[in-house]
């Protein structure tokens with residue numbers, strides 16, 4: 001029996017990425033605790049007694065899915081590390097050690113791999129953690145390169161996706177959004193320092209990193225019975241999103257909400273605080289920007305977990321990035 005099928009109804013493409021993870025969550029239920037200890041957050045949280053809170057995350061870098069021939073091998077290696085660091089940042093953590101699994105076809109170049117590992121080495125050194133092992137396995141005769149990094153870390157206070165946020169709380173985002181294929185997919189810097197600083201602020205309730213686009217990652221922070229009311233004119237839309245819109249025929253807003261690979265932090269702030277105070281403090285410590293983009297609000301069924309344009313009351317319908325679609 002092969003892992004593959006010709007039956008459309010049985011293909012993961014019919015299910016979509018979210019549907020597949022929902023299924024896996026159900027299949028795993030007896031052996032997988034609820035988040036943040038199991039499936040459902042940026043990292044899994046493990047209680048390690050007196051060492052503090054441990055974080056674990058795994059993310060892939062696959063040829064023609066996450067990088068292409070415009071990448072140098074160093075950029076590809078760095079991206080594998082930075083994608084995982086972004087998830088540690090989203091919990092307010094620091095990286096501690098990692099293992100790498102490679103799945104390679106026979107024709108992968110040794111000199112390319114050397115460059116790939118140089119990118120890994122430089123990036124891990126920059127962020128101060130060790131690669132403690134890994135695995136190599138064969139992925140067919142030709143044209144396959146897959147890599148997976150399992151990264152462990154720790155956090156004094158791990159910020160979850162669900163931190164008891166509710167209608168009235170503020171929504172903020174670091175950096176700017178959209179157009180990542182124009183360069184940010186290679187040059188982004190994971191928001192590790194920013195994530196740790198935010199975790200020290202008791203008014204920060206919840207956090208996620210924006211990898212699939214605001215249109216998908218913001219709903220993951222919205223409790224049942226709520227929506228996000230956004231001040232669209234305040235949304236930090238990148239220059240690259242505007243550049244992209246010139247050739248795509250889509251609006252810069254559509255790119256900002258749906259391109260993905262922003263690797264920014266999306267933050268929920270307690271409503272019983274003045275967000276201006278946090279924004280002011282922020283500028284004293286960080287070069288990157290932080291923007292207040294809206295608030296969580298109560299919703300009816302038709303607007304539940306949707307993004308609403310606060311100025312017009314219209315539902316924003318943009319699609320985010322999804323695999324298997």
Ligand SMILES: Nc1ncnc2c1ncn2[C@@H]1O[C@H](COP(=O)(O)OP(=O)(O)OP(=O)(O)O)[C@@H](O)[C@H]1O
Pocket residue numbers: 021024028038039040041042043058059087211212
């Ligand atoms: N194959 C799988 N088996 C078990 N759990 C999974 C699997 N794939 C994803 N998950 C879990 O589902 C949750 C959501 O996964 P998702 O990949 O969307 O999060 P993420 O890692 O933050 O996103 P990204 O991959 O864009 O960085 C996470 O808790 C993750 O550990």
Ligand SMILES: Cc1ncc(C[n+]2csc(CCOP(=O)(O)O)c2C)c(N)n1
Pocket residue numbers: 059063064065066067068181185211212259260261321323
């Ligand atoms: C060759 C190539 N094709 C497509 C893209 C765009 N892309 C790939 S993965 C992803 C979102 C997060 O994925 P994941 O859920 O795997 O973390 C996006 C926006 C790219 N960068 N390079």
Ligand SMILES: [Mg+2]
Pocket residue numbers: 042086087090208209211
């Ligand atoms: Mg994440």
